[in-house]
Amino acid sequence: MSAQRHSAKRMLISATVSASVFLTLALPARAAAPAQLAQTIEGAKKEGTIRGQWSQNSYGGSEGFAEIVAGMNKKYGLNLKGQFTPGPDMQALMVRIVQEAAAGQPASTDVYLGNAQAMLEAQKSQVLKPVEWAAILDRRPPGETGFDAIASDPSSVAFATAVVGIQYNTNFVKGADVPKKLEDVLNPKWKGKIASTPYAAGMRELAMPGLLGREYIVEFTKKLSQQIGGLTRCGEAERLTSGEFVMLVLTCGGNDSTVLQRKGAPLAHTVVQEGTILHMRYGGVPKNSRSPNAAALFASYLLTPEGQALLWKHDGLDLHLFPDSHMKKDVDAVRAAGGKVVVNTPQWLGSLKGYQEMQKELEKILREGGK
Secondary structure (H helix, E strand, C coil): CCHHHHHHHHHHHHHHHHHHHHHHHHHHHHHHHHHHHHHHHHHHHHHCEEEEEECCCCCCHHHHHHHHHHHHHHHHCCCCEEEEEECCCHHHHHHHHHHHHHCCCCCCCCEEEEEHHHHHHHHHHCCECCCCHHHHCCCCCCCECCECCECCCCCEEEEEEEECCEEEECCCCCHHHCCCCHHHHHCHHHCCCEEECCCCCCHHHHCCCCCCCHHHHHHHHHHHHCCEEEECCCCCCHHHHCCCCCEEECCCCCHHHHHHHHCCCCEEEECCCCEEEEEEEEEECECCCCCHHHHHHHHHHCCCHHHHHHHHHHHCCECCCCCCCHHHHHHHHHHHCCCEEEEECHHHHHHCCCHHHHHHHHHHHHHCCCC
């Protein structure tokens, strides 16, 4: 046998051994995923019921909840009975769960759906149950630099993205008047016709280091305060559709514009080139959940194509990490314009210094007209 044939044989043996080792190492992990999913499904069958509680204006409220439960019943072969109760906002509901856990009571909701601020409180209080999300997810969202949809603890998984921008009435703002930059809203023609929020939504985050910075945003907010005709909360879109205001600068996310536009409302939402904030929506399972398996499947189902479609249908949201996401288009537009994008996560919020003080300063400027 020639030296070349010996060499080729050694390479073949080496490759075969390497492949065998890889399969030996990989098989238990691959087998663990369906086993964990099957175990979770069996647990959910025994639980029989899943209770949900959040704002009626979020995720389609009772109608959205019923469709999500029907979808997960079909996908996982379940026959869960869904019970939905309208509840408070995301932060207030997390406070309630923490209090219930401290009192040894079952959680008001078996599955918790909330934002980064509420999840930061959840991590501090350790009220959410670690879940092997990767083992039960139908598809794991792609990661991006500095952000993984699955929390490192892993107490939660991100399932949707709200993109901060400007909401406007399309009867009054159209064509070249649609803002492309923040300074566009300072045009004298809009004086007294636009609104901002009493809590400086969007601006408080953009003022942080690494984004647009304190000096830039404080100066912009002072000018904006001279331009606005009043303050309104996110979600009060009727004050725009009625013509009381023609723009809201800035929003908590443009998803309500999408939902109301489908119903014929003269509303639209745009992102500005300087930058935007991605407010993530997370799912988690309270440790005092009465149906923890069903709750884990509920959150997992939201990341399936069917679950993402229901979120888009009922709340104008989906997860920007998926290539076919509607929200990804907004994010890509800002990045293509050279703007800055930050993902609002519990870790990001927890790392900020002076965030609360910055918010109070901006609120005061807006409230007092720049004084």
